[in-house]
Amino acid sequence: MPRTGPGAPRGAGESLQTPAAGSAAATGKESCVEPRKATCGTCSLKIVFAPCLGCGAGVCETCAQFELIGSGCGCVWPAYYCPACARDPHVNPNAALRDPPGG
Numbered sequence: 001m002p003r004t005g006p007g008a009p010r011g012a013g014e015s016l017q018t019p020a021a022g023s024a025a026a027t028g029k030e031s032c033v034e035p036r037k038a039t040c041g042t043c044s045l046k047i048v049f050a051p052c053l054g055c056g057a058g059v060c061e062t063c064a065q066f067e068l069i070g071s072g073c074g075c076v077w078p079a080y081y082c083p084a085c086a087r088d089p090h091v092n093p094n095a096a097l098r099d100p101p102g103g
């Protein structure tokens, strides 16, 4: 006679008590392949942190020149320039502010 009971002991040292922790941390994302990280166009040493708003060259966090660009309506937004563009008044409206006064 076949025994089809739910309480059939299968394996003495096998415990079926699994922790009910949330296992939603699945690490199987390979669709977004990141391209090779470019190096800073100024120092060529560090990874590009942000693109220059003027020439588009990638600059690292050290070489990036942070500027606050005014839009005319009272709003300003952050921008990053490469050292060359940061000193170019044609590119950076705040370039004059960077020059030492009375130089």
Ligand SMILES: [Zn+2]
Residues within 6 Å of the ligand: 040, 041, 042, 043, 044, 045, 046, 059, 060, 061, 062, 063, 064
């Ligand atoms: Zn750099």
Ligand SMILES: [Zn+2]
Residues within 6 Å of the ligand: 052, 053, 054, 055, 056, 057, 081, 082, 083, 084, 085, 086
């Ligand atoms: Zn630039």
